[in-house]
Amino acid sequence: MWLYVYFPHLFLEGLHRESIMQQPLALLDARQQVMDVNTLAAELGVEVGMSLPTALCLANELQLVSFDASQLQPVHFTLHRRAQNFSAWVALDGEQGLYLEIGSMQRLLGDAQKIAAQLRLAFPEFTLVTAAAPFARCARLLARSNIEGYLSRAQLKTFLGALAVQDLAFNEKHLSRLSRLGIQSLGQLLRLKSNDIAYRIGADLAKELDYVSGRSQWLPTKQAPALVFQQRLELLAEVENAHFLVFPLSRMMKQLEAFLIEHCVGCKKIQLRFDYRDDGYASLDLVPAKATARADEWLFLLKNKLEQLQLEQPVVQLALYSKWFKPVTKAVLDLFGNSGHGNDEQRAALENSLLSRLGEGSYGYLQYQESPWPERRTESVRELNQSGWQTQQHAPVFVLAQAVPVSRDAYQLLHGPERIASGWWAAQPCVRDYYVAQTPQGQLHWLYRDAQQQWFLHGYFS
Amino acid sequence: MLDEMLKTGRVWCGQHSGGQRSGGQHASEQAAGLPSGFAELDQRLPQGGWPRDGVTEVLCQAPGMGEFSLLQPALAQASQSGCVALVCPPFALHLPALTQDIRQENLLVIQPTAQHRQWALEQVLSSGCCSALVFWAQHAPEFSVYRRLQILCLQHQVAAFFLLREEKANTPCRLRLQLTSAESKASALTLRLLKGQGIWGQRQVLLPRGPFAAQPPLRYPLL
Numbered sequence: 001m002w003l004y005v006y007f008p009h010l011f012l013e014g015l016h017r018e019s020i021m022q023q024p025l026a027l028l029d030a031r032q033q034v035m036d037v038n039t040l041a042a043e044l045g046v047e048v049g050m051s052l053p054t055a056l057c058l059a060n061e062l063q064l065v066s067f068d069a070s071q072l073q074p075v076h077f078t079l080h081r082r083a084q085n086f087s088a089w090v091a092l093d094g095e096q097g098l099y100l101e102i103g104s105m106q107r108l109l110g111d112a113q114k115i116a117a118q119l120r121l122a123f124p125e126f127t128l129v130t131a132a133a134p135f136a137r138c139a140r141l142l143a144r145s146n147i148e149g150y151l152s153r154a155q156l157k158t159f160l161g162a163l164a165v166q167d168l169a170f171n172e173k174h175l176s177r178l179s180r181l182g183i184q185s186l187g188q189l190l191r192l193k194s195n196d197i198a199y200r201i202g203a204d205l206a207k208e209l210d211y212v213s214g215r216s217q218w219l220p221t222k223q224a225p226a227l228v229f230q231q232r233l234e235l236l237a238e239v240e241n242a243h244f245l246v247f248p249l250s251r252m253m254k255q256l257e258a259f260l261i262e263h264c265v266g267c268k269k270i271q272l273r274f275d276y277r278d279d280g281y282a283s284l285d286l287v288p289a290k291a292t293a294r295a296d297e298w299l300f301l302l303k304n305k306l307e308q309l310q311l312e313q314p315v316v317q318l319a320l321y322s323k324w325f326k327p328v329t330k331a332v333l334d335l336f337g338n339s340g341h342g343n344d345e346q347r348a349a350l351e352n353s354l355l356s357r358l359g360e361g362s363y364g365y366l367q368y369q370e371s372p373w374p375e376r377r378t379e380s381v382r383e384l385n386q387s388g389w390q391t392q393q394h395a396p397v398f399v400l401a402q403a404v405p406v407s408r409d410a411y412q413l414l415h416g417p418e419r420i421a422s423g424w425w426a427a428q429p430c431v432r433d434y435y436v437a438q439t440p441q442g443q444l445h446w447l448y449r450d451a452q453q454q455w456f457l458h459g460y461f462s
Numbered sequence: 463m464l465d466e467m468l469k470t471g472r473v474w475c476g477q478h479s480g481g482q483r484s485g486g487q488h489a490s491e492q493a494a495g496l497p498s499g500f501a502e503l504d505q506r507l508p509q510g511g512w513p514r515d516g517v518t519e520v521l522c523q524a525p526g527m528g529e530f531s532l533l534q535p536a537l538a539q540a541s542q543s544g545c546v547a548l549v550c551p552p553f554a555l556h557l558p559a560l561t562q563d564i565r566q567e568n569l570l571v572i573q574p575t576a577q578h579r580q581w582a583l584e585q586v587l588s589s590g591c592c593s594a595l596v597f598w599a600q601h602a603p604e605f606s607v608y609r610r611l612q613i614l615c616l617q618h619q620v621a622a623f624f625l626l627r628e629e630k631a632n633t634p635c636r637l638r639l640q641l642t643s644a645e646s647k648a649s650a651l652t653l654r655l656l657k658g659q660g661i662w663g664q665r666q667v668l669l670p671r672g673p674f675a676a677q678p679p680l681r682y683p684l685l
Contacts, residue, residue, distance in 0.1 A: 346591035347545060353585055354572065363572040368557045378557040380571060387566050389557040397530045397560075398553035417682060433685055442643020443526030444671075451685045459556065460526040 001103035003112055004139035005083070005119060006129040008146075010096045011067060012038055013126050014075035024062050026055055035067055069095055073228040074259065080225050082122050086115055091220035097143070099136050099220040112150040136220055137211035144169035160213070161187025170205065177201045228323045229259050229267075238277055238314035242306045245274070245315065250299055252320045257295040265325040266291030270298070272320055276313035284309060287360075289351030289382065291326040297352060304356035351382075372422035372430045374458065375399050394418065394436055396446040396459030403448070403456035411437035411447065436461065496594070496621045499535020503653065503667050507637070508660030512536050516615050516636030517622045519602070521629050521656070525552060527641045528651050528671050529625050530596070531559075537594055538563035540621060544593030545570050547586045550579065552598050580607055587614035587622070595622040602630040609634050629656070643671075 007013070011027055012020055019025060024041035026034050032052040044059035055062055072095055079098060083090045086109065089101035102115050109115050112132035119130060131142035132150040138160070142149050145168045151159050163186040165178050178201065183189050189197070190213055198206035210216040231252055239245055249272070260267055268291045272284040286301045354363045364380030368389035371377050378389075378399070394415055416435030423430035432448040439445060446459030495511025497504055504510050512518055512533075522529045537546050541564050548555065548571045555571065570592075574582035580603065586592050602608060602624065612634045615622045624635070638657040643650075653667045 344591075346589050350545075350585060350589035350591060354574075354582065358572075358574050358578055358582065362574060363570060366555055366557050366560075366566065366569055366571060374556065374558075375554070378555060380554075384567055389560070389562075389566070391560070391562055392558040395556055395559040397556060398525060398551070399556040400553055419685070421685070431685055438643075439526070441524065443524055444528065445526055449685065453684070460553065461528060461559075462525050462530040 001101070001106065001112065001132060001134055002136040002139045003087075003100040003102045003115060003119075003130060003132045004093070004136070004143040005098045005100065005123075006131075006140075006143040006146075007079075007096045007098075007123075007126050008129065009036055009038070009127050010075065011072065012036055012065065014078075015071055016065060017125060019063065024059050025065060026062050027065050027067055028052060029067050070228075071230055071232075073225060073230065076225045077227050077263075079123070083119075085122065086119060089220075089222055091223055092225060093140060093220065097140065099140070102132065116148075116150070135212065135214045135218070137208065137218055138214070141168060141208075141212050156214075160190065161185065163187075165189060174202055174205045226323060227263060227265065227325055229256055229270075229321070231255060231320045233318045233320075235316055235318065238316055240311065240314045242309045242311050245306065245318065246299070246303060248318060249302060249320075250295070252318065253295040253298045253302070256298070256320065256322070257293055260293035260325075263325070264327060266293045266328040267298075267322050268324040268326055270320060270322040270324075272302075272318065274309075274311065274315045275317040275319070276311075277316050278313060280312070282309060282311060282315075287355070288348075289355050290348055291328065292348065293328060297348065300349070301352055301356050304353070372420055374420075374434075375401055375403075394434075396444075397462040399446070399459040400457065403458040406447065406455050406457045408447075408449075408455045411439060411445065413437050413447075414444070417449070434458075496536050496540060498532075499539075500532075500667075500669055503669065506655060506661070506665075506667055508658055512621050512623075513636040514621045515619050517608070517612050517624055517634075519633065519635045519638040519657075520623060520625050521627070521638065521640040522625065522642075523627060527643065529641055531671075532641065532651070532653075532669070533596060533623055534561050534564070536621070537596070540594035541565040541568040544568065545589075545591045546594045547572055547592050547596070549583060549586065549595060549597045550574070550599070551596075583611055584614060587611060587618055587620050590618055592618070592620050595620055596625065597622065598625045600627055602626055602633050605632065605634070612636075 012025055016025060020038050021040075024044055024046065025038045026041050026046055027036040029035045034046060034048055034050045034052070034055050036048060037046045041059060041062060044062075046055045046058050046062065052064070076092055080090055080092060083098050083100055087100040087102055087105055089099075091099040093099055100115075102109070102112060105115065106112070109118065116130040116132070120128065129143045129146055129148060131139045131148055133139040133142060134151070134153045134156060138151070138156070142151075147163070147167070149159060165183055165186055166175060168186065170178070178189070181200065190209060194206045194210055194215070197209060207216070211218040233248055233252060235248060256267070256270070267288075269285060269287045272286065274282045274284070276282070284305055286298060286305060288297055288301055292298070351363065361380075364382055365384050367379050367381045367384055367386065369377055369379055374395075414436045417433035418435075419433050421429075421431045431451045434446060434448045437445050437447045444461035445457055446461065447455055448458050449455050494514070495504070495507060495509030496514050497511040498507065520529050520532070538561050540546050545568050546564070548569065550573060551571060572582055572586065583595070583597060586595055603611065611622065614620070629638070629640070635657065636659065637655070640654045640656055642652045642654070651669045651671045653669055655661050655665045655667070
């Protein structure tokens with residue numbers, strides 16, 4: 001059993017929630033035709049399918065919004081997450097629909113009608129049309145045609161048979177062909193052979209009808225939309241000085257912060273794009289030391305980076321994009337509200353300032369890695385993945401990345417040899433006898449002798 | 463207030479130096495310093511350990527004198543309460559040589575470029591999350607810079623260690639010491655306390671150095 005949820009005004013309701021009740025809005029497609037309108041615009045006579053000039057003649061205060069599918073990604077993420085409370089099998093359909101498998105959930109949540117009622121409560125800010133049927137594409141056809149029906153397998157044939165073809169969400173081309181053939185109801189259409197429909201009307205309609213009636217099986221694929229934050233801001237005036245961009249960007253950072261807190265994630269990287277007045281754009285990547293959700297940390301990084309940004313032309317539009325998220329765990333607080341590591345925030349601030357001023361690779365934590373080559377046992381990483389190391393009694397504090405050939409005569413050997421004979425799989429295996437040696441000045445060096453009896457200085461006992 | 467000043471070593475107090483300290487005062491002064499991990503050295507140091515709020519200069523002519531190993535016990539302790547920053551180490555550090563007492567997640571290695579070195583030091587000292595800092599410097603910073611770093615150490619209670627190649631007499635450090643190898647024994651280090659508030663009496667300390675007693679065997683199969 002499948003439930004289909006259709007959101008006819010998803011773009012306006014999802015992305016322009018604040019203004020939808022206050023001013024007439026119209027959503028425009030790429031051909032500058034009205035795709036969707038809110039109630040206020042509809043009251044003024046603006047309709048779907050109108051051209052832009054006609055719409056503006058009817059309502060001169062009309063606010064125009066251009067459709068951009070990529071902006072819907074965070075909305076889809078929210079829809080998907082909330083829908084998962086009702087079914088484990090949730091699939092997005094295009095930009096405005098959701099499939100939910102509810103057959104397995106009916107014992108828990110009740111029948112399709114009850115689930116639909118609960119869904120309405122879960123999506124209070126959206127207008128939605130729901131329909132349920134034994135086949136996913138059948139539920140989709142009903143909901144997309146604004147028919148709220150909850151059909152069992154027994155009712156299906158009669159209900160579908162009675163539907164008028166012109167009321168259904170088929171495309172214009174198919175509808176005109178159907179009317180020319182004199183087909184009025186879906187019942188008439190379903191009685192025809194699939195091959196005939198494919199030949200006379202269209203192969204895609206024939207296939208669709210097979211799925212709707214259950215003659216062929218089709219199941220939506222389970223997919224979880226990736227979390228993405230994307231925002232654009234058109235500037236009211238052209239900005240030539242990069243420092244002035246801090247003000248609009250700080251507002252965008254606040255929105256990013258709210259978004260991150262809502263989804264309980266921190267962000268590892270954001271991309272900023274500054275569109276020039278004419279052609280081209282400048283871009284900037286902000287990478288904090290640790291994934292963070294805090295707007296003030298982003299602003300700190302931003303201010304440092306903006307100093308280095310050279311604008312070739314005045315900027316007219318800003319865009320902020322991020323898809324690099326990481327779940328954040330809430331710090332465990334003690335009785336007095338301290339998180340144990342009381343200086344985590346200060347450390348993050350320090351790391352951010354080092355990173356933004358000195359660049360990547362300027363700082364790191366030491367991490368142990370098992371390796372026969374002593375010079376590869378310690379690596380510097382920005383975030384520790386594993387902790388702990390094996391202490392060795394005669395290990396030097398410093399190891400040279402590249403050993404230096406030395407003469408044995410200048411040293412007095414104190415300890416050794418410690419033999420390492422491994423790494424046979426590599427081009428240059430590690431076959432060495434290590435010694436602790438003292439110089440006449442009293443320094444302790446770590447020497448090794450290789451298979452060719454050549455001596456090398458490899459470390460200092462600092 | 464006087465006690466506080468005595469405790470932090472701001473008032474030089476001749477009669478309480480060396481072995482003449484009374485038991486109670488000795489204990490309170492010890493609590494003020496960062497224990498060095500060497501009992502003999504702690505006894506010599508005015509606060510019973512390394513200064514927690516100032517710069518300690520360690521002079522050694524070349525790497526390999528055990529200068530970092532000398533600081534390791536203190537750094538291990540400092541890493542329990544905050545971050546330990548290692549600024550400009552001359553070579554790559556080798557973890558197997560470090561004591562397990564050091565908290566790995568608090569050991570931050572920073573390699574700034576020459577022009578950003580001073581800025582990085584100031585950032586670390588003023589961050590408020592660091593309890594100790596080790597800076598490998600070829601030469602001591604200029605006096606005004608040094609003074610600023612010293613004040614930051616004092617404000618944020620950071621035990622800073624500057625490892626220097628050569629001595630510069632006029633620096634505002636809290637403590638200056640020199641490391642040389644002992645002439646009599648290869649497995650010992652001589653530590654000379656050159657400058658420090660409240661240092662009195664014997665200025666030379668002999669410290670053990672690495673268990674290298676085992677001489678290499680004369681005969682073994684060659685590689």
